Amino acid sequence: MSYAYLFKYIIIGDTGVGKSCLLLQFTDKRFQPVHDLTIGVEFGARMITIDSKQIKLQIWDTAGQEAFRSITRSYYRGAAGALLVYDITRRETFNHLTTWLDDARQHSNSNMVIMLIGNKSDLESRREVKKEEGEAFAREHGLVFMETSAKTAANVEEAFINTAKEIYEKIQEGVFDINNEANGIKIGPQHSPTNPSLPGSGGAGGSQGSGCC
């Protein structure tokens, strides 16, 4: 139950790219071939370990439809990380990335870590966006990049964990103001907030950390 840090994530991207499936695969380790359209925003959580510290991830899944855009915007400010997802079998979802990115950059705090994800890598035969294109886009905009499959679970863990690592490093570098909860980061209950440079103590270690869900 106890954790050293809590990070808030959001998952964004066009509808149908596999956002809800990625979340389900990460939190429940299962794949649901036919998924309901997400109405508004759904929630999931999981504990991970980085640098032998327990880190709790709280993830808000958003709806990609145009009608929900403004609602999604309300979530940027309070998030520490965002997974920006497109579907490698549908080029238009890749083409819309700039719109998403502009939106995110405009409404989030400047330190939010954005991970670019090309999902459905299991559907190689129907691929419309080359991996190199994703890499190039990420490089150009300063994002981390990965291809995943919510179906086979390939790279799903890595996507969420690498994002957390990135945030964690930023904390170590002192880039994030961890006392400001509006950044989407919380310090664990028994990590005194008056002593934020305490990450080394490791007291929150795994013994009680039996996962969360």
Add this chain to the structure above:
Amino acid sequence: MEYFRSGLKSVLGTTTPGNQPTGAEIVERLVSRVSTSTLLEDRRDACRALKALSKKYRLEVGAQGMDILKQVLELDRSDCEIIGYCLDTLCNITSKDTFEEESENNINMQVNVGEQFTEMFLKNPENVTLILTFLEEYDFRVRWPAIRLMTSLVCSKPKDVQDIILVSPMGVSKLMDLLLENREVIRNDALLLLINLTKSNANIQKIVAFENAFDRLFDIIKDEGWTDGGIVVEDCLLLMLNLLKNNNSNINFFQEGAYLQKISPMFELPPNLEEVGWSPQKVSNFLCVLQLVRTVVSPNNSAQIITACQKTMRNANLLEALSNILMASGVPADILTETINAVGEVIRGNLTNQEYFANVLAPSNPPRPAIVVLLMSMVNEKQPFTLRCAVLYCFECFLFKNEIGQELVVQTLLPSNAGVSNLSMGQILCSGIFSKDHLSNWFSAVALSHCLIENPAQKEQLLRVLLATSLGAQPVSLLHQSAVFLQHTSKLQAKLGILMLLAQWMAHSPEAVKVFLNVPGSMAYLTAQTSASEFDNNEELLQGLCAFLMGLCVLYNDNSVPNYSKENLSQLIEKRVGIDTYCKKLVEISRHEVYAKAAKQPQIKSKHSSELLLEFEFCKLLKTLEGVIIQALGVQRDLSNGMSELSLNEHENALLLQYKELIRDQDKKLQDMQKSMNNMHKTTQGLETQIKELQETNTQLIDQNTLLKAQLAVNPSNVTNGPQIIESIKPLSSSIESSLLERVKTLEIERDEAKKEIERIRKDQDDLLELLTDQDLKLNTFKQRLRDLGETIDDDDSDNDNNSDGLENES
């Protein structure tokens, strides 16, 4: 008034004596002063004066001043004082409430002026965005009235404001920041604003939760002294309730974020409770916390969420704390009742929690299980009705999906255990079933019936239970005695309770049916009730339940009682009652409004004891077996219509054809219904748009009316023959208005009727679908049987393969 006059002189200049200006004239001068003055100080004074007049001359200020006030908000935003006056003024004119000062002036206003002005203000969503920016201003003179203006707008037009806030960037975030305010007035009013803003809007609820609302609120609650705190604590809890009610995503977050653990301390009772007592505020706070618990484990939520929350509650000792309250003394009755309901829902369907609860002991001497003590209250006439209902609900929750618990209760009645203590669960229920208090009869019979749900072993065990009726007489079985009691009691509630118990018992149990058939007079009683032609006062329920029980006797009959074989009974029904009458009586139950109410949720929601008639689990049983009974009677009839063993094959063929015909028939009916449902849908939609249009026209007219009235009040001399015109228009406009209202009303009625019709058709469709499935199954069995008999059958309806590949599914 004099006070105003003298105060206003400096703003308005002196008026010539004897020529007192009207309120409207003053307002007009003030408005023009605001718009023409080049000196900020002048504008400020005029705004202050407008604010002072905005209650008494609300109509005038609103009608003439709205635009100029908005203009000031834009142009003078650097001056906190004038902004404060403007916001206050707008707050007054948009308020949904009427002011004392105002009523003397506008007594005969039909419309809600506040809503009207709110609507005008909201016409431009930018206005709301502007107010939101004022929330960011730290100055008290701006921030506080800005919050109150937002609240006033939300209260007048919740849906509209919610929609605007959702699309304005960071709208909700700005409001959330206000909870961190250290000026309490602001923080408390921000709470009220959020409570109104989050009502029935899942998206806002989620954003508020995302913005750390639960942390903020628990911080405030803690600062204020938990449940001992004032009304602020209650407000915090009400906001939490809004965020969680029917919002699975937020409940998930609440559970996962370890907030349930923070509730536990609120249930700890202070050791000196009896001295300090319960203040009304404490009772309110406490009830809210109990509501909070019930909201997250409500049977309406998804099973996954319920299970997770129940587990957390046990581990966080919340279940323990609740159990302690049950056993504490001096707890007010409404808190006790709600705690019992809460405990029920925390243990419902969760074996570990149920087991925990079974082991809770009451501090009596000797210690008794808490369940026993609760059941004693249930059969005690002196206890409040709602408390007795709560105990039954809690007991049902204890038994829900709990074979061990069911066995525990039944065991206390078995010959080997009986007499060990005369205060066991089973014994309390048994004496309750046959007591003189018919409410106790009902409660106890229903309670006992829950020990038998989906539990064949306990149905059998309970048959072994013997009762000593009178000294020296042979003991009789519990079922026997119940059937006798059914015939003798005159109370409807008692009869219904017993019938529901017998139904749960006899369903799927030929042994129980056998015992029942052997009770003298029982069949005669059922037949007489079922064939009775007149009834009053809910007796149709009694007759329906008797019919149902008769059906169960046919369905679960192993032909071991002479004269009461399956076939005998079917003929009895056909000859004595008539199939049509029988079916009518049977289906009558599920058409009854009492049924609809009971089948809605497991908790008993009756307000008055006379409403206690049917019960949730019984309704479920009825629903599943009703069709099966009707079908069985039909088959039985065909079988007995002189079919010999030899002709069975032929007969089955005929039956098969008959079923095919039936299915085709029903298919067609289904399609027809679907069609007519679609048509209804269209009609309703049409009606709804019409209503909307009419309402819009109406609003416009009212708007115009308001403006006209205000203008008239401002300058009656300008309109030379204004009064006459108005007089001549009045009847016209009021007749237009009333005819519009009438039209709206009829349209609304039509729409409601259409809705009802759709609902009915939908229900029929469901029933038909269910029947269809049953018959499909039957058909297949017959086909299989024919095949087994060597017949070849053309499978004309094997077109059931339309697999779709889910992975390809793209939106």
